[in-house]
Amino acid sequence: MAKMVSLTIDGRPVSVSEGTLIVNAAKTIGIDVPVFCYHPKMEPVGMCRQCLVEVGRPAIDRATGQPVIENGQPKINFGPKLETACTTPVSEGMVVLSQSDKARASQKEILEFLLTSHPLDCPVCDKGGECPLQNLTMEHASPQSRFLFDEKHHAEKRVPLGDKIWLDRERCIQCARCIRFQEQVAGEPVLAFYQRGRSTDIITSSEPPFDSIFSGNTTDICPVGALTTADFRFGARPWEMKAAASICSLCPVGCNVTFNTRREAKSRARTGTTTAGGKVVIKRAMPRQNEQVNEIWICDRGRFEWHYVEREDRLEKPLVKKNGKLEKVSWKVAIEEIGNKVKGNKEEVVVLASGRLSNEDLFNLKQLADGLGGEALLYDSLPGGELTTKYGVSAGTNIGDMGAGTTILVAASDLYHEAPIWHLRVKQAAERGATLIIVNSEATRLDKYAKHLVRCEKGEAAKKVRELGAAVKDAKNLVIFFGADGSSALAEACAELVKSRAGKPNNGLVGVWPRANDQGALELGFKPAQDLQAVFEKASVVYIVGADPIGDGAIKTQNVKRKPFIIVQELFLTETAKLADVLLPAQAFTERDGSYTSGERRVQRFYPAVPALGETKADYAITALIAAELGIEVEGRSAGLVMDKLAAAVPAFADITYGKLAETTEQWPIIGRADLYYGGTSYQNSQGLGVPLGRENKKAEEGSL
Ligand code: SF4
Ligand code: SF4
Numbered sequence: 001m002a003k004m005v006s007l008t009i010d011g012r013p014v015s016v017s018e019g020t021l022i023v024n025a026a027k028t029i030g031i032d033v034p035v036f037c038y039h040p041k042m043e044p045v046g047m048c049r050q051c052l053v054e055v056g057r058p059a060i061d062r063a064t065g066q067p068v069i070e071n072g073q074p075k076i077n078f079g080p081k082l083e084t085a086c087t088t089p090v091s092e093g094m095v096v097l098s099q100s101d102k103a104r105a106s107q108k109e110i111l112e113f114l115l116t117s118h119p120l121d122c123p124v125c126d127k128g129g130e131c132p133l134q135n136l137t138m139e140h141a142s143p144q145s146r147f148l149f150d151e152k153h154h155a156e157k158r159v160p161l162g163d164k165i166w167l168d169r170e171r172c173i174q175c176a177r178c179i180r181f182q183e184q185v186a187g188e189p190v191l192a193f194y195q196r197g198r199s200t201d202i203i204t205s206s207e208p209p210f211d212s213i214f215s216g217n218t219t220d221i222c223p224v225g226a227l228t229t230a231d232f233r234f235g236a237r238p239w240e241m242k243a244a245a246s247i248c249s250l251c252p253v254g255c256n257v258t259f260n261t262r263r264e265a266k267s268r269a270r271t272g273t274t275t276a277g278g279k280v281v282i283k284r285a286m287p288r289q290n291e292q293v294n295e296i297w298i299c300d301r302g303r304f305e306w307h308y309v310e311r312e313d314r315l316e317k318p319l320v321k322k323n324g325k326l327e328k329v330s331w332k333v334a335i336e337e338i339g340n341k342v343k344g345n346k347e348e349v350v351v352l353a354s355g356r357l358s359n360e361d362l363f364n365l366k367q368l369a370d371g372l373g374g375e376a377l378l379y380d381s382l383p384g385g386e387l388t389t390k391y392g393v394s395a396g397t398n399i400g401d402m403g404a405g406t407t408i409l410v411a412a413s414d415l416y417h418e419a420p421i422w423h424l425r426v427k428q429a430a431e432r433g434a435t436l437i438i439v440n441s442e443a444t445r446l447d448k449y450a451k452h453l454v455r456c457e458k459g460e461a462a463k464k465v466r467e468l469g470a471a472v473k474d475a476k477n478l479v480i481f482f483g484a485d486g487s488s489a490l491a492e493a494c495a496e497l498v499k500s501r502a503g504k505p506n507n508g509l510v511g512v513w514p515r516a517n518d519q520g521a522l523e524l525g526f527k528p529a530q531d532l533q534a535v536f537e538k539a540s541v542v543y544i545v546g547a548d549p550i551g552d553g554a555i556k557t558q559n560v561k562r563k564p565f566i567i568v569q570e571l572f573l574t575e576t577a578k579l580a581d582v583l584l585p586a587q588a589f590t591e592r593d594g595s596y597t598s599g600e601r602r603v604q605r606f607y608p609a610v611p612a613l614g615e616t617k618a619d620y621a622i623t624a625l626i627a628a629e630l631g632i633e634v635e636g637r638s639a640g641l642v643m644d645k646l647a648a649a650v651p652a653f654a655d656i657t658y659g660k661l662a663e664t665t666e667q668w669p670i671i672g673r674a675d676l677y678y679g680g681t682s683y684q685n686s687q688g689l690g691v692p693l694g695r696e697n698k699k700a701e702e703g704s705l
C-alpha cells in the first residue's frame, strides 16, 4: 500500500498517497486550483503557470533531522517564489495556500497575460458557457487590461484541422493539451506546435489531416474554443441543452455517453440529416465518465455517427403487404395479421434478431420463440462466440488496472477499427507493462505495442493461438480478445487457453462483436445463426428484428425456394423490410430505455433522450403485443419490468435491477461539476456505472468446450 502523506491546503488537513500532486490533493477536498495545461489523465508539463500557489515546508533541524518546533507548532518555511501546483508533489507537513493574496495576484496576472492575445469573441464562440478561460476570467481576472487591443495576434478565423475538427488559432492559449492527448493517450502524435511566441500555431502532421479516431476528445479537453467539432459548431449554447445518459450502440465496448438535446425552432433548423421544425433533437454526443469502461473518452464514431436515428426515412407506422404493396395500417390490424398467420404454424417460427437490440428486447423475443416452440437465432455474430458465456471476463475485471503480470492476447481483430476504446485501453495496459501478444493476418495500429507479433494467413489464427500455451501459462492474468477468422476454431483455441481461469477477475475471453449487444443475446440463449438460406426455406414464419440479412447479402432471395411469412421490425425500409408481409416500426435506442451487455459482460442502462417518432414502439413492447395475440404472457409495460423478469429467469443476470444499474460511486479523476478547466467537458456519471454479469459456475466447471 502506498505511503500516506499529510498536509494542509488553505488551512484544511488532507492525507493522500505519496507522490500525489498538490492540484490533485486539493481536488480531493473540493479545493479547485485553477489550471489550464494540467489534465489529470496526462503527464504534467507546467507550461501555463495558472496554478501557482504558495508552498511552505517544515523547517528541519540539521542536527537532529527533526522538524523545528516554534510555539508548539512545526516551523514552516515558505519559499520566496510561488510553485506550480500541477507539478509539485505533496510532502509531509506541507502547507499550501492557493488563495492567499500572493497566489491570487499571480493567478490574476497569468490570466491577464493570456488575455492579451485572446480575441474575446465569447458571444459567438462555441465554448461560451462551458469555457474554462471564460469561467476563470470571471472568477479571478482583473476587469481591465494593461495591454493594448491592437497588439493582439490576428489569424485566419478558422481552419480545418481535419474533416471533423476546426481550429480557431486566435483562441488557442498554447496549453498543448490537444498535442499531449494525441501523443500520450491516443498514441497518435498527429498534432504539433509550429512557429514560436504569439505566432505559435497548432498544426497536423498526418496525411489525411488529424488522422485519429479519437480526435473529438481534443475538443472536450481544449480549455478554450480553439478546437470545435464541425458537427456541433454553432449548433447550440450549452445552457440551452438538456442531458440524457446513454450507451453508445456502435460497438461492443459500451462507452457511456451523454446526449445533449434541444427543442429546435419551428423554421429552418437543421440537425445533421433532418429538418427539425420544432422537435426536440440531439445536438451532440459527449463522453460520460466510467473508469471501468471508457474512462472519460469516446471515439469519433460514437461522437458523430448517431445521426442515423434522425434520418427522414424512418418508419413511423405499421405496414401490411396487400396485393404486393406495403400499406399503412393500425397496430391492431398489423398484430391481428401476424396472429392469424402464426397461429397455425407455431413450431415453424424462427426469430432472427441482431445484437443491435437491448437485453429486454432480446429476452422478450426469446420468451416468444420458446412459448411457440420455435427457434431464436442471433444474426451475424462471431463463430464460436457463445463460448464467452462460459469463459467471458467477469466481475472485478478492468483493463484500466492491467499492467505488469497481465498478458493480453488479441487474435484476428483490429481493435482500432472494431472497438476503438478497447484499442486505447489495451495500448495503455501494454505501456504499464502488460505483455501484449497479437495474432493477425494483417497489420494493425496496435502492433507497435506488442511484445510478440504473430503473423498468420487469413483463417489460420486458431493454429497460431494453439501454439501460445507455453507463452501465456505463467501469466498472472490472461485476457483474450478474439475476432472473426472464418470458423469457430479460433474461439475454441482461445477458450482452451483461458478456461481454467474462468471466474477470476481480469481473466477470460472477450468477443470483439460486430454489434453492441451480441454478448447479451448469447447470455439470453440465442444461438448464432448458421445457414440462413436453409432457415428461410424451412421456416413457415420468420420474425426478423434489427437485422437486414438481404441487404447484407447473407440471403440471396433468388435462391430461396419457399418464401416464409416474413415479419420485420425495423427503423428503416431496408432491403429485408421490403420483403416483409408485416413491417413494424421500432423506436431508436435514443427514444426509449433499455440496457446492453458489453463485450466485457457489463450490463449498462440507457435512457430516452428524445421523444419517440410517430407511432413507433420499443422492440420489447412490440414483441409483447404479438405474444399477447398468440396467448403467451410476455411483459411489455416497461423496460424495467422486463428486466425484473429477465433477472429472475437467467442466472447470470440474477439480482440485476434498474435501480442497481443506476448506482454510482465516486470516480477518479473527479470531473464535470463546476470546474471544467480540470477535466474538460466530459460528463460526470450520475446515472449508473452498470453491473458486471455473474457467472454460471456450473457450466464453467464442466470444463468441456
Ligand atoms: S488548441 Fe486548445 S488544447 Fe490545443 S494548445 Fe490550443 S488551447 Fe490548448
Ligand atoms: S469505442 Fe465503440 S462504444 Fe465507444 S464510442 Fe466508439 S463506437 Fe461507441
Ligand code: FES
Binding pocket: 034, 035, 036, 037, 038, 045, 046, 047, 048, 049, 050, 051, 052, 084, 085, 086, 087
Ligand atoms: S502550469 Fe500548472 S496548470 Fe499549467
